[in-house]
Amino acid sequence: MTDIAQDLPGTVAKRRTPSRYQSDEFKARLKARYNAERRFQVYGALAIATAAAMLVILLFSICSKGYLAFWQTEIKLEITFDPAVLDPSGERDPNGLRRANYQGLINSALYEAFPEVSGRRDRRNLRALISSGGRFQLADMVVANPDLIGTTQEVWFLASDDIDQFAKGTLPCGVTHEERMAGIPCTVPEDSRPINDRNIGWYDQLYANGQVDFAFNSVLFTKGNSREPELAGMWGAIVGSFYTLVITLALAVPIGVAAAVYLEEFAPKNAWTDLIEININNLAAVPSIVFGLLGLAVFLNFFGLPRSAPLVGGIVLALMTLPTVIIATRAALKAVPPSIREAALGVGASPYQVILHHVLPLAAPGILTGTIIGMAQALGETAPLLMVGMVAFIVDIPQGITDAATVMPVQIYMWSDLPERAFVERTSAAIMVLLGFLILMNGLAVYLRKKFERRW
Amino acid sequence: MISNKIAIAVMAVVTSTALASTAHAQARDQIRIVGSSTVFPFTTAVAENFGRDTDFKTPVVESTGSGGGLRLFCAGVGPQHPDITNASRKIKTSEIELCASNGVAEITEVTVGYDGIVIANSKQSELSDYTKGQLFTALADTVLIDGELETNPYETWDEIDPSLPAKDIEVLGPPPTSGTRDAFVELVMEEGCDDVGAEAAAEAAGIDPDEVCARVREDGMFVEAGENDNLIVQKLVANPDAYGIFGFSFLDQNSDTLQGSLIAGVEPTFDNIASGDYGVSRSLYFYVKNAHVGVIPGIREFLAEYTAERAWGPDGYLADKGLIPLPDDMRGAARTNAVNLSPM
Structure with a gap:
């Protein structure tokens, strides 16, 4: 390169010193690059340390108050x-x-x-x-x-x-x-x-x-709940949360998976499907209270479903988790390599068989993970339930999905608002129980993903 | 394919139970109560005892706020509407009209007792004594200085009155959506406004007195600390220079760390609030839909439990929860009124 430049007429003959891998300049540059990388790693480690420190502070303040309960x-x-x-x-x-x-x-x-x-x-x-x-x-x-x-x-x-x-x-x-x-x-x-x-x-x-x-x-x-701190329990709220999540699961998974499969595998790519996709992504970011208002207007006032019932709470939370399920399912479907589809089509399977026999089972771990994360989100939600009357004092343990019930996060919210000192530690204890359930669910998601995950 | 069938089956089950429950909602055997979060701790205590001591189901009590509760209450007659609503203020004429237009004609009003509002600080600081006028001057957006209405310039308490401590004004209080805030504005700000003559000055200047008397300053001296009174209590413990505004029961429960400021020389104690000597207290109410009595089982018995001496009397369990009982003669009258369901 330098030789040519030298030979060309009219070019300034400025010879660059040949690169010496031992030159001081090079060493300085190399050092700077290594330093940059090291700094980059330190920033990452610091970020993790900050996040971990905050988590530890949070857990410590909750556990130190709550363990006595x-x-x-x-x-x-x-x-x-x-x-x-x-x-x-x-x-x-x-x-x-x-x-x-x-x-x-x-x-x-x-x-x-x-x-x-x-x-x-x-x-x-x-x-x-x-x-x-x-x-x-x-x-x-x-x-x-x-x-x-x-x-x-x-x-x-x-x-x-x-x-x-x-x-x-x-x-x-x-x-x-x-x-x-x-x-x-x-x-x-x-x-x-x-x-x-x-x-x-x-x-x-x-x-x-x-x-x-x-x-x-x-x-x-x-x-169940009580106004006397020493008699107050969470079992009613745990059962309420269970019924609510069963409804949410029963609605969000079939509808979400069906919607995702259609959008991913069958729907033509046109302006309409683009519009639907944008709307689904948007819905995932809508404040959850909006779903509560919708639930109040549609399910309570129009359909006349009972107030405070896990049925209505579950439907509202299903609406809220649907976008999460659809997005996770679509991502899981996308991750199934085209070769699987092509091979199945090649041996004579119909598109229906390709999807039901091959693509969906292979995408199942991803769908499952997305679903469990969506459910964990629903388990921790209070705002939309306020609107459908689930922020309530309920002593009796709910016996079915139409009985008045409340859920764990709502119970935490209500206990935190009571004047008695003893409810302070019970609030923290209830948070610990809720965190336990969340860890269990997320742990299950990780386990299932590890167990069924396939790499190509 | 199997999963398909399961999904369809599950959806079928959900839809059918949904339909079944609509029918179920037509016959309700459980009292439903909505309304104020201030009355909530008392009504829930009565509901729990009522559920334990009778064969009726424990009533469901929702905390929706006074306004939200009355809106639900006035929406109509029928099992899908609540039977009773709690309120930390009297029902407004507009709400009575709303009720009437939806067929809720006969409503029984029951005064439950009183709730004191305290201005408290940490026990690490000295005990304070304020007049309503001083509190108005410290917290209003517009104050009267030498006969002129001006934007509030005061930053420390001793600027208002040299006898007050030389500390920055820092008051934590509830947001405007809260009933406690409404009561504080009505009982302290508006009366203080009148006391210092700001109301008269506003009228003389042709300004709506509410603009002057009911507007709390927004320059950071008054901090809106959220609806949760326990949060204010914790902040006061952490910051001895700050004052907080909240309900008496929270002061009562935290008497080891907090002290209630005297208002015009009167200490906020159970007895002073009950006797009416302490000037910042409001009445608590609940409203009963007469049309539901006899349709929803247990309403009469619930009223009897609420108005029994062992519940709302001076030695009753509601007093343990922080309710300030009505004077003896008023309790008797209110009980007769409630048990006979005399409409307003």
């Missing part, structure tokens, strides 16, 4: 199942047994344990040690086993939320439990804490007698 304080009382109170007629009629005065049994047990407490106000405070759910616990025990009548049993009751919070140390007193047991009073002034010295004294006395224990909070996973 998995335990509940329980108080042991000696209950005398007095036949005169429970079954004066002696008929053992289950209806009568259910309606008997169980609160009276708990109250007398408390008065007996603290005989020095008198006066209306003090006794009322004393009764407030035990959760208001105690009487239903006793009713269930007696109805299940009427032979208890006439006996005296030791029964563990849930403590009321204030006592529970105090026992866990979330309500401050200023001194540790051991110091208090040694007779040092709280340093935080009494009017600055929701629990007074008298209640603390009773609690300490029960504790000293071995009548206080911490047990796994099974209520959280087996019961």
Whole structure:
């Protein structure tokens, strides 16, 4: 090259020094290139570290608040199942047994344990040690086993939320439990804490007698919602979420896959299909509340479907996840190599057979992954459900898709808005449960993709 | 092919259950309640106890806000419409008309009790005492200075009155969509506006007094902190110089970290709010659709539970949840009114 340039007339004879792979300039350039690459990698690592740090902060703040909610304080009382109170007629009629005065049994047990407490106000405070759910616990025990009548049993009751919070140390007193047991009073002034010295004294006395224990909070996973923090559970919301997702799955997958197959395999490429494609991509980015408004106008007001039902919530969420399913399915179909189609057509398969026997099964892992991600998205959604009445206080566990129900994220939202301190930790615990379900679903997506994935 | 058949079968099942449920909606055996998020914590407590102690299903209580609740309530008579709506304000004439035009003619109003609104700060700071006029001057968009209406120039509390702390004005409060905000504007801003004479000055200047009295400043001194009161509580704990506006029950639950400012020398306590001495409290209501009584089972019994002494009395479980009960004589009258379903 340089030789030619030299020979040509009129060109400036400027000879470039021949490239020497040991020259200082070259070394500097090489170093700069290596440095650039290293910096590039560091930027990437920093980005990951930032994201990971934020995730850790989020998880830490949730878990550090929420882990206490998995335990509940329980108080042991000696209950005398007095036949005169429970079954004066002696008929053992289950209806009568259910309606008997169980609160009276708990109250007398408390008065007996603290005989020095008198006066209306003090006794009322004393009764407030035990959760208001105690009487239903006793009713269930007696109805299940009427032979208890006439006996005296030791029964563990849930403590009321204030006592529970105090026992866990979330309500401050200023001194540790051991110091208090040694007779040092709280340093935080009494009017600055929701629990007074008298209640603390009773609690300490029960504790000293071995009548206080911490047990796994099974209520959280087996019961419906409640206004009493110690009785509030997520099971109703978990069941509601399940029904809602079943409806979403049953609608979004068949419709989404059918739409994607038609668009990808059969539809002619023209202005119409372009328009449809743009609209589908657009819908994927529409704020979810819009789907809720649509659900309210169409399914509730026009079709007259019931409010707060998982059926309507599921339909609305299916509309919301449809674009995700269609886009993921189309991508999965595109990834199936043309050679598969050509080979199938070559041995005489019809286009219908090509798609149903070859392309769809090979695209299934991709479709499945897209579907599960769409479902995980639907599981975490609240905004569209607000419009169809699923942001509601519902105690009963839903029995079907038309019963009033709520879902997990909505329950988290409602708990976060309540004044009781004990709901703060339950909110975090509920978030942990929801995150657990999301990790499970996304993990399933990864597993299925790994298991069925095929590379060509 | 198999998957095709499954898909068709699933869709058939969904459609048929959808149709079946439409029929199901015609006969409802569960009370449905909508409305204010302020009354929600109390109504849900009653609903839960009602469901436990009777054979009726536990009512479904939705939190839709007072306005949204009344819109749903007034949409018509029939099982697809709610039976009761909670409201943290009185029903408006326009809403009564809307109800009437949709056939909801007879409505029973029940006053539940009071809700105090507090201006609180962290216990790490000193306790404050404000008049409504001072709060208006600190938070209004337009204030009265030497007889002239001007855009609010105050940046610290002691600029308003030398006796107030020399701290930046920083108040966290609910957004305009919230009922608490409406009540704060009505009970503090508008009264304070009148007290300092800004209302008269606006009238003299030919300006709509609402423009002056009800407009909260938007220059960053008043921070709209969202509907969630727990969020405001957390921010106050983290920032001892800030004040927050929220419902009394949140102060009650966080009395270890927060203190409620005195308003005109009166401390926001349960007793002061109940006696009416504390000046910033509002009534809470619910409205019952009389046409549904006897059609939807349990409404009468639900009203009896709500108005029972063990629920809304001074020692009842609603007081434990932070409701300030009505005075004794008013409770009796309100109970008779509710149980007899005397329409408005």
